[in-house]
Amino acid sequence: MLHFVQHDKRVPVILSGAKNLGVAMVRDASLTLSMTAGDCHSERSEESRCSNRCGCFANAQHDMTGKQGWTVTFCRDFVGATERVPPYAREMSVREFIGKFIPAVKPKPVLSRQEALTAIPIRNPLLEWERTEEGELLLKVPVEQRSLVIRWAIAAFRLPPVRHIQLDEVGAAVWELCDGEHTVESIVQQMCKRTRMSRREVEASVSMFLKMLADRRLVAFKRGGKKKA
Amino acid sequence: MKHGLAPEQIVGWQGVSLRVPPDWSVTGFQGDAKEGYLRIDSPGSLVAEVRWAQARKAVDVRKRLDAYLNLVERQAKKRKVTFTGRIKPSEDWEGALEFNYRADRKVRGFIRQCPQCRRVVIAQVSGDKDDAVVNVANQLLDTLQDHSEDGWWTWALLGLVVRLPERFALVKSQVMSGYLLLQFRSRYTEVSVERWGLADVTLKRWTLAEWALQATEWKRLKRQYTQGDVKQHPAVQLVGRRLAPTVWLRRKIERLVLRRPEEVRGVVWHCEPSNRIYSVRVERGAEELLGQIIDSVQCH
Ligand SMILES: [Zn+2]
Ligand SMILES: [Zn+2]
Numbered sequence: 381m382l383h384f385v386q387h388d389k390r391v392p393v394i395l396s397g398a399k400n401l402g403v404a405m406v407r408d409a410s411l412t413l414s415m416t417a418g419d420c421h422s423e424r425s426e427e428s429r430c431s432n433r434c435g436c437f438a439n440a441q442h443d444m445t446g447k448q449g450w451t452v453t454f455c456r457d458f459v460g461a462t463e464r465v466p467p468y469a470r471e472m473s474v475r476e477f478i479g480k481f482i483p484a485v486k487p488k489p490v491l492s493r494q495e496a497l498t499a500i501p502i503r504n505p506l507l508e509w510e511r512t513e514e515g516e517l518l519l520k521v522p523v524e525q526r527s528l529v530i531r532w533a534i535a536a537f538r539l540p541p542v543r544h545i546q547l548d549e550v551g552a553a554v555w556e557l558c559d560g561e562h563t564v565e566s567i568v569q570q571m572c573k574r575t576r577m578s579r580r581e582v583e584a585s586v587s588m589f590l591k592m593l594a595d596r597r598l599v600a601f602k603r604g605g606k607k608k609a
Numbered sequence: 610m611k612h613g614l615a616p617e618q619i620v621g622w623q624g625v626s627l628r629v630p631p632d633w634s635v636t637g638f639q640g641d642a643k644e645g646y647l648r649i650d651s652p653g654s655l656v657a658e659v660r661w662a663q664a665r666k667a668v669d670v671r672k673r674l675d676a677y678l679n680l681v682e683r684q685a686k687k688r689k690v691t692f693t694g695r696i697k698p699s700e701d702w703e704g705a706l707e708f709n710y711r712a713d714r715k716v717r718g719f720i721r722q723c724p725q726c727r728r729v730v731i732a733q734v735s736g737d738k739d740d741a742v743v744n745v746a747n748q749l750l751d752t753l754q755d756h757s758e759d760g761w762w763t764w765a766l767l768g769l770v771v772r773l774p775e776r777f778a779l780v781k782s783q784v785m786s787g788y789l790l791l792q793f794r795s796r797y798t799e800v801s802v803e804r805w806g807l808a809d810v811t812l813k814r815w816t817l818a819e820w821a822l823q824a825t826e827w828k829r830l831k832r833q834y835t836q837g838d839v840k841q842h843p844a845v846q847l848v849g850r851r852l853a854p855t856v857w858l859r860r861k862i863e864r865l866v867l868r869r870p871e872e873v874r875g876v877v878w879h880c881e882p883s884n885r886i887y888s889v890r891v892e893r894g895a896e897e898l899l900g901q902i903i904d905s906v907q908c909h
Pocket of ligand 2: 705840842879880882883907908909
């Protein structure tokens, strides 16, 4: 379904094959998205935390009350940070860790499904991308290395200064809708029309896909208004 | 105010079926024909749930309902929510009881035992404070059936509708976005029904036949195929045999001694209006059965 293939001239990593990409439907699909948005929530409470780590929301303008919503700006280190900190390397709380084995212990997502659906995904403004002839999309993620040895290695072996991530046709369509104006709900509705799949299926896939993008800091979420888009 | 809900989508699971609005979807199921549970969610906060249990003789539905409501009340107390409930005999069904209760959510439902098949069913619709729970419950629960009249069960979820003889038990299911699999067995006959989404993307790279032979279960089989039509859609018809040597030997012996068929037959078709690919496969069953199952699939 939604392809998300990480192209790296050195090691091509296929994040998901077509068949594994299906998302289990018989659990609350929107939960995956809620968790993502929830992650942002938990990170924003320690504002200084990201500055040296993943840098994800280091410059975020947080509204600590959470009532008026929050906006996100990306810090300069953002992309380099993605390179240094592999996905999922974010520190896990003890509860989250135990929750992996005992679902009952898992911390509840901070956002409700409705809140998750009104969230607005925004692309990382530091990324460039282009359309391929097959309708796929190539994201160019700048590689920023702090380690001298690795920088030297990159120069010596003439490795590309950007890492490519390829999105398939459907993934590309979602990516283009992440323009900071469409809510998750409206993306889901548009993808419903385009793919002719049932709403639930699309909601599950799109949520999962956005979570993958967010885990790699390619998009972030901004809290939307109360009403449905 | 009573407004029309248009419960047009059929949902069927383990012999239980009901009609819901087209934008509702099955979000959970458990158990089997003897005892099980089905949950269907609306896009909003309304939820329909059905729980069933097969009984041998008449049961006291009042006792079961009390046990259920007591459980709900206890849970509500734990969460410090006030619980109010009401039970009254149903006007439409003899021996059935209707109930309403309110804890964190508003709920309306009924319990009844079918005099024919002896299944005990609790069905309910729940919603938030401002949902028209009673109205919705009345419309949806009216359509609930606990058994089928013709011996064929309707299996329907997320827009897939297929009918199989009652004797087939569900042995495996995968319900994912873009891919659905239901696998059934009755004695030695196995039936698999699959559905893939995004056919337009898939068929950009492959022809239907190439894809059927290389990307589905058929790649594991020694098979032959012909191209044709099914339901006025382009289709590939396949016949084959399992390759694994142990299976092969066992099946050969069975074929000789017990005269059981060893063929696998199936059809893969592309339904353009719904942008989906369907596959029905019958292992070691009658050819006729395959045709009947394909006929029962409502693909668009
Ligand atoms: Zn019955
Ligand atoms: Zn069709």
